[in-house]
Amino acid sequence: MxxxxxxxxxxxxxxxxxxxxxxxxVLDLDVFERNVARMQAAADQAGVKLRPHAKAHKCPDIALAQMARGAVGICCQKVSEAVPFVRAGVQDIHISNEIAGPAKAKLLAELARHARLSVCVDDLRQIDALAAATQAAGTTLDVFIEVDIGQGRCGVADGAAALPLVACIAAHPQLRLRGLQAYHGGIQHLRGWTERRDAAARAADRTGSAIARLEAAGVRCEVVTGGGSGSVEFDLGSGVYTEIQPGSYVFMDADYGSNAYTGALRxxxxxxxxxxxxxxxxxxxxxxxxxxxxxxxxxxxxxxxxxxxxxxxxxxxxxxxxxxxxxxxxxxxxxxxxxxxxxxxxxxxxxxxxxxxxxxxxxxxxxxxxxxxxxxxxxxxx
Amino acid sequence: MxxxxxxxxxxxxxxxxxxxxxxxxVLDLDVFERNVARMQAAADQAGVKLRPHAKAHKCPDIALAQMARGAVGICCQKVSEAVPFVRAGVQDIHISNEIAGPAKAKLLAELARHARLSVCVDDLRQIDALAAATQAAGTTLDVFIEVDIGQGRCGVADGAAALPLVACIAAHPQLRLRGLQAYHGGIQHLRGWTERRDAAARAADRTGSAIARLEAAGVRCEVVTGGGSGSVEFDLGSGVYTEIQPGSYVFMDADYGSNAYTGALRxxxxxxxxxxxxxxxxxxxxxxxxxxxxxxxxxxxxxxxxxxxxxxxxxxxxxxxxxxxxxxxxxxxxxxxxxxxxxxxxxxxxxxxxxxxxxxxxxxxxxxxxxxxxxxxxxxxx
Missing domain, CATH: 2.40.37.20 (D-serine dehydratase-like domain)
Known part of the structure; x- marks a missing residue:
């Protein structure tokens, strides 16, 4: 051969x-462009920043199209996932996840030479690993404390549980506390519109409580990031998120298509x-x-x-x-x-x-x- | 960046x-080598040829290890899947599937310049497409008629239904009828050993009937290919298969691991x-x-x-x-x-x-x- x-x-x-x-x-580009424009317009109207999730598309061409429309950056879910986006010129990437192991902290700290990067933490030891890796690389990282607002996956339980992490981040000059991540994936797939609305409201209440607890301790959350394609109309109106991170809206799938939508944002x-x-x-x-x-x-x-x-x-x-x-x-x-x-x-x-x-x-x-x-x-x- | x-x-x-x-x-290479050797020994002992399925591993290094132990070739499930194996030097590949569309027939006919290739049919129009593509490429292909032995997916219903396909293949000198494919995927995952044994026996009976019907019409099936990792101990002893095509045995997975095995071949x-x-x-x-x-x-x-x-x-x-x-x-x-x-x-x-x-x-x-x-x-x- x-x-x-x-x-x-x-x-x-x-x-x-x-x-x-x-x-x-196959992607219908007309539909794609309408979806991108619709989400950006909704975010702009609400005065909330849009940071679309690239875990849905894994495609730099799509990320650049989203940013050309007004997205402030993208989310990735894994550190390695961010590499092709940084290489394509995306300058602001949030890793919307905790990371395990020194290899990932090292990669993240080295990527931070080429773009503004942030990552989530929910444990003091993760902060120690980030501090060591950024010190070795001579770079800086933005850090978000993840708060569990009902999903029961990652994240500290509430604002009080975030306070020791705030103190630990403050002890490392190369780490900067940027704010909170508060995401509830389960809400995205609740079928009924009122059911989804009510669940999103409960989640936003928990997010608001965490922000208030931190503010009471003198900690300002510059950015509060969360939300998804299934809950975005509620997230935008909640008043707690400064930034939303939906991903699937560019495509829609049969699962999201099975949700009932009564609002204008489709x-x-x-x-x-x-x-x-x-x-x-x-x-x-x-x-x-x-x-x-x-x-x-x-x-x-x-x-x-x-x-x-x-x-x-x-x-x-x-x-x-x-x-x-x-x-x-x-x-x-x-x-x-x-x-x-x-x-x-x-x-x-x-x-x-x-x-x-x-x-x-x-x-x-x-x-x-x-x-x-x-x-x-x-x-x-x- | x-x-x-x-x-x-x-x-x-x-x-x-x-x-x-x-x-x-991660693959434990000692386990892998024992699994490869065990399957080859069982096939050798039964006097049945082993043509492992590469759809399980998609890895030329594994295919070459299987052939070094005595496998006669490999199966692929898709034409494009065969390309890296041909490139790695595998000289005998059976596409254990029907193919749709002229692009695939063209690719298959062109690959046949570099290796011995065979493919399944269950419809006269598929044979016409293969004939046209091989004529254009100036190559030859081996053809298997697939018989449905109970899975209800692809394949003609029985030996009688295969006869028009036999005649059609014979009309094209660049196509050669090699025999029958008779595979029942559903049997592989039946949990009980006796349940699996009995289902494999029923499937082998249907295979045997198809062979007999073709022989009665003067058509010899040089190769009868089928079987899988869950039924292989029964397939080897059935007397109807000249060649087995198991794939998952090199790895085993939790699904296959949930089957009950009472026989010696594990x-x-x-x-x-x-x-x-x-x-x-x-x-x-x-x-x-x-x-x-x-x-x-x-x-x-x-x-x-x-x-x-x-x-x-x-x-x-x-x-x-x-x-x-x-x-x-x-x-x-x-x-x-x-x-x-x-x-x-x-x-x-x-x-x-x-x-x-x-x-x-x-x-x-x-x-x-x-x-x-x-x-x-x-x-x-x-």
């Missing part, structure tokens, strides 16, 4: 969208898996070429998209590693089944881990491939 | 295994996710740095490994995108919780899609990193 034998690309700019090789990850589905029918031999189902290795199913199976809405006649009912099973929604309605070789667009159940499966995102506009964007932080989970 | 800023590697050969950066995908867990505790602030749980982007959870959550067995005291109870939640198995047993920064090894629920998340596999032996193997076919799902 010739060592120069190259796999042909899945898509090239200018090619008709319905000839993209399958399975591929986002459109723009992310798809292009797939093709590879077998119809069984007669009562079609087998498509996108399975578990082409989309995350942890939040449910994908929707089959049909002219702007989930298909009324066909359902994607099971995913194997490399196969998807498509059946008629009405039993026995085999006339609805797609033909061998025909194509469909799937809305993935959960966008973040789906992006993490692909090396590139195929941008389409008006039925034509208009961009190929590297998912440069794919797999960077350290 | 300097464009030459490079992310440090997760591990380097010679480094202590307990200093590998987290999360990382495989050991050798694949792990190294993870570290990043937060203990909640007090009643530990948060580790490996979540949905570091392992597939479609077949269940990972086991926490402790001295060769699932931990009796700790469970990994929930996965978020970048977080895992670890709780004591006995309620309130917080003394069992791991310390901040401590490390653990997880046995992933499902190995195939977990491998598809990582660019490299860190091989360890005797507590030291002994190899870094690229997962070269990661993400190649077209």
């Amino acid at each position: 010739s060592l120069t034998f190259a796999l042909p690309p899945a898509a090239q700019v200018g090619q008709p969208a319905d000839t993209i090789d399958t399975p591929s990850l 986002f459109e589905h723009g992310l798809f898996i292009a797939t093709a029918v590879m077998s119809v031999a069984a007669g009562d189902r079609a087998v498509v070429d996108a399975g578990l290795k082409s989309m995350a199913v942890d939040s449910g199976l994908p929707w089959i998209w049909n002219e702007g809405a989930p298909s009324a006649t066909l359902g994607y009912v099971a995913a194997n590693d490399e196969h998807g099973i498509v059946r008629p929604k009405r039993e026995g309605d085999v006339a609805a089944l797609p033909a061998l070789g025909s194509r469909m667009m799937l809305v993935p159940g959960h966008c973040d881990p789906t992006l993490n499966l692909y090396d590139e995102l195929v941008g389409i506009r008006g039925g034509t491939v208009a961009a190929i964007w590297p998912v440069a932080a794919r797999g960077l989970s350290r | 300097s464009l030459t800023f490079a992310l440090p590697p997760a591990a380097q050969v010679g480094q202590p295994a307990d200093t590998i950066d987290t999360p990382s995908l 495989f050991e867990h050798g694949l792990f996710i190294a993870t570290a505790v990043m937060s203990v602030a909640a007090g009643d749980r530990a948060v580790v740095d490996a979540g949905l982007k570091s392992m597939a959870v479609d077949s269940g959550l990972p086991w926490i490994w402790n001295e060769g067995a699932p931990s009796a005291t700790l469970g990994y109870v929930a996965a978020n995108d970048e977080h895992g939640i670890v709780r004591p198995k006995r309620e309130g047993d917080v003394a069992a919780l791991p310390a901040l920064g401590s490390r653990m090894m997880l046995v992933p629920g499902h190995c195939d899609p977990t491998l598809n998340l990582y660019d490299e596999l860190v091989g360890i032996r005797g507590g030291t990193v002994a190899a870094i193997w690229p997962v070269a076919a990661r993400g190649l799902s077209r």
Whole structure:
């Protein structure tokens, strides 16, 4: 075999969208731009800064588009994830997470030579590790204390529990306390609008209490960061967040699409898996070429998209590693089944881990491939 | 930012295994070699050829190790997946799947210049596409007719339904009918040993009937390929398969580990996710740095490994995108919780899609990193 034998690309700019090789990850660029603009306008109107979460897209082209619209920077969830964004020129990155181990603290401290970086803490020992790494690197870091506002994952319990961390950060001149992170992931996926509104209000109350407790101790929280795509309309009006960090709104997925929205702030589905029918031999189902290795199913199976809405006649009912099973929604309605070789667009159940499966995102506009964007932080989970 | 800023590697050969950066995908090479040898010995003893499935590992180093032990070639599930294996020198690859669309047929026909390749069909139109592509490329392909032996996914219903495909293949001199593929994925994960044995026997009966029907029509099946890691002891003794195609046995995962095995042919867990505790602030749980982007959870959550067995005291109870939640198995047993920064090894629920998340596999032996193997076919799902 010739060592120069190259796999042909899945898509090239200018090619008709319905000839993209399958399975591929496809983004409708018009929808994407509307989603980006809508979130920025809502944040601007509320006087709250927008720092979109790059863990959803892992794509520097998207981060730069968000910042060109007015985002103040981005969030990453892992230190290694930040590297391609710094390399692409993003100058302000918040690691919205605690980090474990000296290797990560060292990398973060070294990255801080090239961009403004911040990170979360919820334990004195994490602060010690950051202090040692920044001292060794000769750099400075912004630090956020994470407060648990109901998720029960990371974060100190309340404002009082944050006070020893405040004192510890203050003891290290190369660390600067920037404020609080207060995020509740579980709220994002509550289906009912009033249920989500009420849960977001309870979470904002806890955030407000933590801020007040710190202020009573003379500690000012310059930045309070949190919020997500499912709760953003409530987060923006809560009065406690100075900065929101939604991620999935640029794409929307079937899980977020299953939420009820009654407010004015809505986002459109723009992310798809292009797939093709590879077998119809069984007669009562079609087998498509996108399975578990082409989309995350942890939040449910994908929707089959049909002219702007989930298909009324066909359902994607099971995913194997490399196969998807498509059946008629009405039993026995085999006339609805797609033909061998025909194509469909799937809305993935959960966008973040789906992006993490692909090396590139195929941008389409008006039925034509208009961009190929590297998912440069794919797999960077350290 | 300097464009030459490079992310440090997760591990380097010679480094202590307990200093590998987290999360990382780790393979115990001694276990791996025992698993490879054990499967080869069982196939040799049964007089059945072993063609391991590379969809499980996507790693040319592993394929070459399997072939050095006696495997006759490998299976891939996708045409693009085969490219790095052909490039690494694997000369005999079976695409154990139907393919959709002219781009894939073209790639397959062009790859056939560099290695012996075969592919499955279950529809006359697939044969037409292969005939056109091989004619254009000036190459030849081996073709297998897939028979559905109970899975209800791809494949013709029985031997009679295969006959029109036999005639169609015979009409194209550049295509050669090699035999039948008969695989039932669902059997692999039946938990009870007798349940699995009986289901494998029913599937083998259907395979045998298809072979007999073709023989009655004067069609000889030179190769009958099928079987998997969960059914292999039955497949080898069934008398119908000339070749088996198990994949997961090299690693084993929590799902396969949940099967009951009473026979002599057993495989050991050798694949792990190294993870570290990043937060203990909640007090009643530990948060580790490996979540949905570091392992597939479609077949269940990972086991926490402790001295060769699932931990009796700790469970990994929930996965978020970048977080895992670890709780004591006995309620309130917080003394069992791991310390901040401590490390653990997880046995992933499902190995195939977990491998598809990582660019490299860190091989360890005797507590030291002994190899870094690229997962070269990661993400190649077209």
